[in-house]
Amino acid sequence: MSYRFASRIGKVKASFLDELFRVSNDPSIISFAGGLPSSALIDTGGIARATREVMEEDAGTALQYTTTDGYLPLREYIAARYRTRLGIPAEAAEIQIVNGSQQCLDLFAKIFLDPGDHVGMERPGYLGAIEAFSLYEPVIDTVPLEDDGPDLLAFERMITTAQPKFFYGIPNSQNPSGRTYSQDTRRAIAEILREHDTVFYEDDAFGELFFDAKPRLPVRRYLPGQAVISGSFSKTVAPGMRIGWMYAPQEILAKFNIVKQASDLHSNFLCQKILHRYLTTTDPDRRIQEIVKVYERKCRQMCDLFNDLLPELTHTTPEGGMFLIATLPPGLSARAVFDEGVRNKVAVLPGMPFYVDDGGTDTIRLNFSSASEEQITEGMHRLSNVIHGMLHA
Ligand SMILES: Cc1ncc(COP(=O)(O)O)c(C=O)c1O
Missing domain, CATH: 3.90.1150.10 (Aspartate Aminotransferase, domain 1)
Known part of the structure; x- marks a missing residue:
């Protein structure tokens, strides 16, 4: 065979x-x-307690199937955090729960990329994104990542000539380099993209881990209808729960929801409930x-x-x-x-x-x-x- x-x-x-x-x-x-x-x-102690409470009070629901978009109180918690931390008017309807933010890479590429389409990335770029995107057979165009973000001349040239469907970047403490985009670079990127049909995909796996504890404004702040953000509880609570989210305009999220449903129906509901219980009964900050x-x-x-x-x-x-x-x-x-x-x-x-x-x-x-x-x-x-x-x- x-x-x-x-x-x-x-x-x-x-x-x-x-x-x-x-x-x-x-x-x-x-x-x-x-x-x-x-x-x-x-x-581990706090998560064990939250698990016990969910199992004692709500096991019947937590162990059932649920909707694809995810546990509404958890999505409301995430949206509220965008509003209070970053001053962005996020709503639960714009948040989709996923199996770790790694799943966003696969599903986002699935709804945007046909073979041969262009996608932009930083050079160097996150290995997990290169792997996830490659399965959809795009042409990956890269832009050198400098100390304060992508080289803007190269970025503009690439966006103008390759017209990628989306540009994937990690503005906060990038993996692998640890670099962070300056606020000026974020603004300049938004200015450039505004002229094109290219979405900015901000992978924000590390945005809560700044040593000075000061949040940086995402590109989406300057480009609301044209940028998405993936987020994760892996670095702030526990990676083994595999809970992350996609925050995106509703038109994108509607397509995202279809492929998420086709892929796995929904993320682990028990873990979503435990996580929400944990976040709302401890001091996560x-x-x-x-x-x-x-x-x-x-x-x-x-x-x-x-x-x-x-x-x-x-x-x-x-x-x-x-x-x-x-x-x-x-x-x-x-x-x-x-x-x-x-x-x-x-x-x-x-x-x-x-x-x-x-x-x-x-x-x-x-x-x-x-x-x-x-x-x-x-x-x-x-x-x-x-x-x-x-x-x-
Ligand atoms: C930049 C970046 N994005 C996404 C992920 C995936 O994280 P998770 O699926 O646990 O949210 C990682 C993991 O380290 C990462 O470094």
């Missing part, structure tokens, strides 16, 4: 995930290669402040160790989020640093999966949220030994 798979499955770049899984399963390796929030900061304080300390620690131990590398200095990116000195390849690192019990993620061309061979991504402070110190010393060993070989 030879399986006659669809041709699109061959269009997805082989992912690094298998190798990553191998290193994250070896306890002797200190891994900065993955992307996990800190397990120590998940409020205090928990977020705690998470942010720890991530800021770890980020500063990693940056300081880079400066002290590895001055040959340049690195980004994030304002929030969970990742930074470093550029290797000439002559060193990210793949070789990964291999030699694993031999010496420290793992970093080579930059290549974040590029749709042949880029990234001289960059590495490091996650600072998941390792402990002791592990960060030890891991950065190991990385310094690895890189200096290779430079002097």
Whole structure:
């Protein structure tokens, strides 16, 4: 039997995930290669209590099928948070609950992309988006991501010539680079897009994790009918619940709802109820402040160790989020640093999966949220030994 798979499955770049899984399963390796929030900061006690309460008071409903758009009180909670945090007049009718914001990437591409359509992205861009979009066989056009956001000249040129159906970006503490768009860049992007039929897709996985706790205004604020935002409880509550959302104009959401229903009918209703109970009976902002304080300390620690131990590398200095990116000195390849690192019990993620061309061979991504402070110190010393060993070989 030879399986006659669809041709699109061959269009997805082989992912690094298998190798990553191998290193994250070896306890002797200190891994900065993955992307996990800190397990120590998940409020297991609070979530256990919320689970018990839902099961005692409401199990019959929580264990039944429900509507595709999601649990209305949870959608109202999310909309209210946009209004109070960002001053955006969001309504529950504009919010669709999904299985983690990763599902937005798949469903959004499904409703917008025909094979050969253009889609814009940052360079480097989020690996999970490249994988999700690639299954719909688009042409991906990239724009260099600078310290304050996409290079605006390149952005305008690309939008004008390729006319992508949408541009996907992560304005807040981007994965993989940790970079944040300036407010001027957000405004300029909106100005440019206003002249075109290109939607701005803002992936806001990290918007609540700014170290200065100040929210940044989304592009959607300047471009209401032409921008969507995906959000997630993965980084602020617990990724295993797999609850995120899409906030979009109703015309887009109506199509989104159709493909969501075809895909899985609805997201896990029990988890939606538990999450809502948890959010409304605890102080989620205090928990977020705690998470942010720890991530800021770890980020500063990693940056300081880079400066002290590895001055040959340049690195980004994030304002929030969970990742930074470093550029290797000439002559060193990210793949070789990964291999030699694993031999010496420290793992970093080579930059290549974040590029749709042949880029990234001289960059590495490091996650600072998941390792402990002791592990960060030890891991950065190991990385310094690895890189200096290779430079002097
Ligand atoms: C930029 C970005 N978007 C989306 C996701 C998916 O997150 P989730 O599906 O847990 O909301 C991640 C995961 O790390 C991410 O980094």
